[in-house]
Amino acid sequence: MINSKIPQATAKRLPIYYRYLGILYNSGKKRISSTELAEAVKVDSATIRRDFSYFGALGKRGYGYDVKSLLDFFKKTLNQDKLTNVALIGVGNLGHALLNYNFHGSNNVRISAAFDIDDRITGTIQSGVPIYPMNEMKEQLVEQQIEVVILTVPSPVAQRVTDELVTAGIRGILNFTPLRVNVQDGVRIQNVDLTNELQTLIYFLNHVDQPQASTK
Amino acid sequence: MINSKIPQATAKRLPIYYRYLGILYNSGKKRISSTELAEAVKVDSATIRRDFSYFGALGKRGYGYDVKSLLDFFKKTLNQDKLTNVALIGVGNLGHALLNYNFHGSNNVRISAAFDIDDRITGTIQSGVPIYPMNEMKEQLVEQQIEVVILTVPSPVAQRVTDELVTAGIRGILNFTPLRVNVQDGVRIQNVDLTNELQTLIYFLNHVDQPQASTK
DNA sequence: GATATGTTGTGAAATAATGCACTTTATGCT
DNA sequence: AGCATAAAGTGCATTATTTCACAACATATC
Ligand SMILES: NC(=O)c1ccc[n+]([C@@H]2O[C@H](COP(=O)([O-])OP(=O)(O)OC[C@H]3O[C@@H](n4cnc5c(N)ncnc54)[C@H](O)[C@@H]3O)[C@@H](O)[C@H]2O)c1
Ligand SMILES: NC(=O)c1ccc[n+]([C@@H]2O[C@H](COP(=O)([O-])OP(=O)(O)OC[C@H]3O[C@@H](n4cnc5c(N)ncnc54)[C@H](O)[C@@H]3O)[C@@H](O)[C@H]2O)c1
Numbered sequence: 347m348i349n350s351k352i353p354q355a356t357a358k359r360l361p362i363y364y365r366y367l368g369i370l371y372n373s374g375k376k377r378i379s380s381t382e383l384a385e386a387v388k389v390d391s392a393t394i395r396r397d398f399s400y401f402g403a404l405g406k407r408g409y410g411y412d413v414k415s416l417l418d419f420f421k422k423t424l425n426q427d428k429l430t431n432v433a434l435i436g437v438g439n440l441g442h443a444l445l446n447y448n449f450h451g452s453n454n455v456r457i458s459a460a461f462d463i464d465d466r467i468t469g470t471i472q473s474g475v476p477i478y479p480m481n482e483m484k485e486q487l488v489e490q491q492i493e494v495v496i497l498t499v500p501s502p503v504a505q506r507v508t509d510e511l512v513t514a515g516i517r518g519i520l521n522f523t524p525l526r527v528n529v530q531d532g533v534r535i536q537n538v539d540l541t542n543e544l545q546t547l548i549y550f551l552n553h554v555d556q557p558q559a560s561t562k
Numbered sequence: 563m564i565n566s567k568i569p570q571a572t573a574k575r576l577p578i579y580y581r582y583l584g585i586l587y588n589s590g591k592k593r594i595s596s597t598e599l600a601e602a603v604k605v606d607s608a609t610i611r612r613d614f615s616y617f618g619a620l621g622k623r624g625y626g627y628d629v630k631s632l633l634d635f636f637k638k639t640l641n642q643d644k645l646t647n648v649a650l651i652g653v654g655n656l657g658h659a660l661l662n663y664n665f666h667g668s669n670n671v672r673i674s675a676a677f678d679i680d681d682r683i684t685g686t687i688q689s690g691v692p693i694y695p696m697n698e699m700k701e702q703l704v705e706q707q708i709e710v711v712i713l714t715v716p717s718p719v720a721q722r723v724t725d726e727l728v729t730a731g732i733r734g735i736l737n738f739t740p741l742r743v744n745v746q747d748g749v750r751i752q753n754v755d756l757t758n759e760l761q762t763l764i765y766f767l768n769h770v771d772q773p774q775a776s777t778k
Numbered sequence: 779g780a781t782a783t784g785t786t787g788t789g790a791a792a793t794a795a796t797g798c799a800c801t802t803t804a805t806g807c808t
Numbered sequence: 809a810g811c812a813t814a815a816a817g818t819g820c821a822t823t824a825t826t827t828c829a830c831a832a833c834a835t836a837t838c
Pocket of ligand 2: 443444445447448651652653654655656657677678679680696713714715716717719723738739740755756757
């Protein structure tokens with residue numbers, strides 16, 4: 347629990363920096379300048395320097411940033427130095443894809459349990475992850491000390507399932523349903539709304555005259 | 563091509579309003595106030611009124627907004643009054659889930675063509691969508707007048723495939739790969755980075771003391 | 779050691795987004 | 809018809825974010 351004065355916009359960019367630093371490190375690069383990094387991650391170099399500066403003086407003037415130590419720093423900051431277990435609720439179309447993918451690569455997040463109501467799949471193991479029935483959810487979440495879940499259930503049941511999750515002590519939900527679920531204070535929702543993303547893209551294509559590249 | 567003075571932040575919220583208005587309309591509701599809408603979509607009521615006001619006076623003082631006409635207005639604004647065909651590149655794990663889902667519901671976006679290199683699946687039809695081999699991509703995109711694609715190929719080939727897409731005249735890419743691809747001016751990229759979303763969520767859980775609810 | 783070079787870290791300006799609080803105006807009730 | 813009420817639309821203050829541009833300083837070169 348360090349400095350919580352980090353702007354939201356900065357916090358959202360940290361994973362992007364982290365990933366690219368990993369790639370740089372693996373390619374054997376020893377140092378990187380904000381300008382070079384800017385090119386790769388499509389964020390203005392001044393923004394990068396400002397972002398980094400919230401965490402102190404991470405670079406050396408006239409030299410740039412040391413890839414290894416910057417990588418280590420962000421690994422710690424993003425809690426990627428220890429494994430975080432998350433659960434997946436709803437192993438359907440999308441849930442199955444996420445389960446299969448399971449954030450492999452240079453990552454320290456793992457789906458370690460999945461839940462569903464469909465008794466044709468509960469009790470089985472998919473991609474190494476056991477699928478439990480819903481009536482075991484609370485028990486398993488508590489036992490496995492899981493605080494973060496990925497929600498991929500049909501939207502009509504999303505609020506009901508969310509309520510159960512909250513009573514099970516969950517603190518964060520990555521919500522793929524289009525429903526804006528209600529939760530008490532202290533529970534964080536991160537919405538991923540794919541239909542929105544597509545509609546927004548189409549909107550910009552039809553309404554922005556001055557062509558602009560990337561977003562987010 | 564109307565007024566392009568709409569703030570980005572507002573534009574990103576339009577699909578959220580649109581979807582909720584559809585739900586309201588289907589439930590038979592005739593009118594809605596900004597306060598009531600705010601509750602459902604988790605956006606401050608003043609922000610909603612401001613957002614709407616960029617498009618003119620859409621409501622009636624003392625009454626609220628007429629659900630039907632607001633819905634119609636946003637349908638037009640979001641180009642949901644006509645069908646938009648999009649293509650999917652890379653029918654793997656994630657691509658398959660999206661193909662299967664195909665944005666059904668009250669939506670006017672359809673994946674009408676898919677592409678892959680794997681000759682075990684090219685030539686087949688999945689969820690009603692034909693999967694073409696990559697050497698037919700340019701031809702098909704031009705012929706079907708597709709301007710928007712969903713990119714779900716492995717990240718090592720993402721830049722190469724993107725270059726092909728650009729030469730095929732694509733104007734928008736919904737990019738699910740973690741790579742920040744390079745495109746010329748005039749092509750819009752909307753990045754959806756699921757690993758980022760999860761890492762950001764975990765970051766906030768560990769670093770924000772004052773509990774705050776929703777995001778985005 | 780002195781000088782040239784490159785790149786950070788940051789003050790300050792510019793831009794963007796939010797939200798308060800008030801004015802205005804339509805509606806519904808008596 | 810008149811009055812009370814509700815809620816939109818908006819000026820403005822506040823807050824957040826980005827970007828410019830430069831002084832400060834580390835490193836490399838001679
Ligand atoms: N599939 C996509 O590509 C896609 C894209 C955008 C949004 N979404 C959203 O993601 C969510 C899931 O979509 P999907 O296509 O995977 O749906 P799906 O129907 O394929 O899968 C839903 C899964 O949830 C399970 N389930 C149903 N009720 C449950 C309950 N009460 N408790 C636990 N599990 C329950 C079902 O058994 C099923 O396995 C939906 O809200 C959808 O709108 C999906
Ligand atoms: N699956 C997920 O849940 C998930 C989550 C986050 C990010 N992603 C990202 O989405 C992308 C796709 O992930 P995935 O899990 O579906 O991968 P995948 O390997 O299952 O699917 C990739 C598909 O692309 C095809 N392909 C390979 N090279 C191609 C080429 N040159 N041209 C056209 N098609 C080609 C493959 O044949 C395969 O069908 C990756 O970049 C991944 O990082 C996936």
